[in-house]
Amino acid sequence: MAAYKKLFHCLFPSIQNFAFSIVKSRQLAEEIASDVLMEVWVRRLKLMEVANLRLYLFTSAKNASLKKLKQENRFSPFSLDELQVEFISDYGNPEEILNGSELEKKVQEAINELPTRCKIIYKLAKEDKLRYSEIAELLEISVKTIDNQLVIANKKIISAIKYFVRKKS
Amino acid sequence: MFQSDEDRILTLITRKLMGEATSSELEELSLLIADNPSYEILIQSLTHIWNTSPARDEDFLEATFLAHIDRMKKNGCDFDTYEQEIEAKRPWYSSRKLLVPVFSLLAVVAAFFFWPRQASVNTPVIIAEKEIKNEISTRNGNRTRIQLLDGSTVWLNAGSKLDYGKDFGGAKREVYLTGEAFFDVAKNPEKPFIIHTNAIDVKVIGTQFNVRCYPTDKMVETSLIKGSVEVLVKNRGEKWVLRPNEKLLVENISYQPLKKERNVAEPVRARKVFVAIKPLTYQNNDSVSVEAAWVKNWLSFKDESFAEVAQKMERWFDVEFEFRNESVKELSMYGTFTSESLQQALEALEFSFGFKYAIQGKKVIIY
Incomplete structure (x- = not known):
């Protein structure tokens, strides 16, 4: 039970967030994430056969979300450009370098303005700490695309920092 | 700087942050940054942003x-x-x-x-000029932070001891260490800061680094976060210079194995000790290296x-x-x-x- 609680604490916010990007409803997303984690409990003995539990749960959330959309006649084929990406939270708590909140805001803006496709990849990589291969499987895209998109995201962030540094000096 | 350099740096740092960079890519990245020092601060900021986790309720x-x-x-x-x-x-x-x-x-x-x-940060021990102590030690389970008179800060890990002369900060800056300590040394080119241990002496001007020399460890480790340090390996009479993100491993000349596992090897003193330079270890997404993590x-x-x-x-x-x-x-x-x-x-x-x-x-x- 303690183990299950830990798993829940680790993964629930990420899974709920990912489901939200597809169904675009907080309530539905919470329900889906709860369902997915319920499955973990119900099938805990069988889950030993799953090679990558985290990816399995993200994939389950994706499938459940698409199913929900279909039930509500909102179904459209899974498209990276039609997701609504939200981060679990913005990135407060800065130290040392990121002392000024102005810079923080600039960075946050840069991230928010990323194209949807780029944003979801950045979010899964950074916030949910999924690996290249995991994102590739989940979003059905190539590792090369992920590599490129993450470079684009970091480039935008670097530009925001540069702008700030120049302005300061 | 060529545009292509920037693109390449971005590609490589992205892979590094993802933990997907190969060792030759990491090498290439540090060379590129060395060539383009203006990028260092940008890369640091980027890494910091990447490693900042959302606050959790x-x-x-x-x-x-x-x-x-x-x-x-x-x-x-x-x-x-x-x-x-x-x-x-x-x-x-x-x-x-x-x-x-x-x-x-x-x-x-x-x-x-x-x-x-x-993490709870211990209140720093401030060494007032009047009550000069010569020794600060920590028991197991305890860590402490020491503010030295010259402006340097030392974090002393559990089960360690730091000695310094009464004239510390005067003519010279020298300390003696057993155990593990992280040093943030205030810069003073005229008075190098020297850390003496059984196996090595570490000489610096101003920089951040970690020294680990527990008697029960087989290796003495000097890990450099930034700046540069010079390590004198006493047994070999050799000086080694470290670059940032490198660590020097030196066989512990006075290794005292725990009772349970005493298998007597050949006495170290009779031969040259083993020395190696290795990169610092980072967990996938941490900005703090494993070697210096205890300070946090x-x-x-x-x-x-x-x-x-x-x-x-x-x-x-x-x-x-x-x-x-x-x-x-x-x-x-x-x-x-x-x-x-x-x-x-x-x-x-x-x-x-x-x-x-x-x-x-x-x-x-x-x-």
């Missing part, structure tokens, strides 16, 4: 968890048979097959679950055997480990603990590796 999460459990009960999930199931089948999470997924989970556990609680009150290890981790934990928590199950000693472990209690730390390891433990006073029994 534990109370909210706990409430969500309880609601989730409620919902499961309504859906007919049975929690009562769980205990019997453990008796009958061994816990599902201790299965070997689950080791891989759970393993990646440990990273998540470490990164997410254990993250946001702030993190107990961090990467690819270390359980036996080594146990030794770290003994000092950290002031306990003694007893292995009744020898086979788990060689398990390779990755992880970071921040402000966990001994029990929480053991629970997390138990969760991932499926051993059992018992705490009896200051003794931890692993079986």
Whole structure:
């Protein structure tokens, strides 16, 4: 039970967030994430056969979300450009370098303005700490695309920092 | 700077942050940054942003968890048979097959679950000019921060000792160390700061680095975070210069093995000690290296055997480990603990590796 609680604490916010990007409803997303984690409990003995539990749960959330959309006649084929990406939270708590909140805001803006496709990849990589291969499987895209998109995201962030540094000096 | 340099730096740093960079790519990246020093601060900021985890609302999460459990009960999930199931089948999470997924989970556990609680920072010991002490030491389970007169700061890890002369800060800056300490040395080109240990002397002008020289460790380790240091390996009479993100490993000339594992090797003094330079170790997404993590009150290890981790934990928590199950000693472990209690730390390891433990006073029994 303690183990299950830990798993829940680790993964629930990420899974709920990912489901939200597809169904675009907080309530539905919470329900889906709860369902997915319920499955973990119900099938805990069988889950030993799953090679990558985290990816399995993200994939389950994706499938459940698409199913929900279909039930509500909102179904459209899974498209990276039609997701609504939200981060679990913005990135407060800065130290040392990121002392000024102005810079923080600039960075946050840069991230928010990323194209949807780029944003979801950045979010899964950074916030949910999924690996290249995991994102590739989940979003059905190539590792090369992920590599490129993450470079684009970091480039935008670097530009925001540069702008700030120049302005300061 | 050519545009293509920037693009290449971005590609490489992205792979590095993802933990997907090959060693030759890492090499290339540090060369590129050396060529384009203006990028260093940008890369640092980028790394910092990447490594900043969202703040977590534990109370909210706990409430969500309880609601989730409620919902499961309504859906007919049975929690009562769980205990019997453990008796009958061994816990599902201790299965070997689950080791891989759970393993990646440990990273998540470490990164997410254990993250946001702030580590308690000990109040710094300020050495007033009048009451000059010559020695500061810490017992196991204790760490402290020392503010020296010259403006340098020293963090002293558990079970360590720092000596310095009464004239410290006057004509010279010299200290003597046993155990482990992290130094943030105030810059003063006229008065180099020198750390003496049994095996090595470390000479610096102003920089951040960690020195680890416990008598019970086989290697003496000098890890450089930034700046530069010069290490004199006494036994060889050689000077080694480190670059940032490198560490120098020197065989410990006065290694005192623990009683349990005394297998007498040839005496070190009779030959030249072994020396090696290695890169610092970073956990996948941490900006703080494993070597310096303890300064942040993190107990961090990467690819270390359980036996080594146990030794770290003994000092950290002031306990003694007893292995009744020898086979788990060689398990390779990755992880970071921040402000966990001994029990929480053991629970997390138990969760991932499926051993059992018992705490009896200051003794931890692993079986």
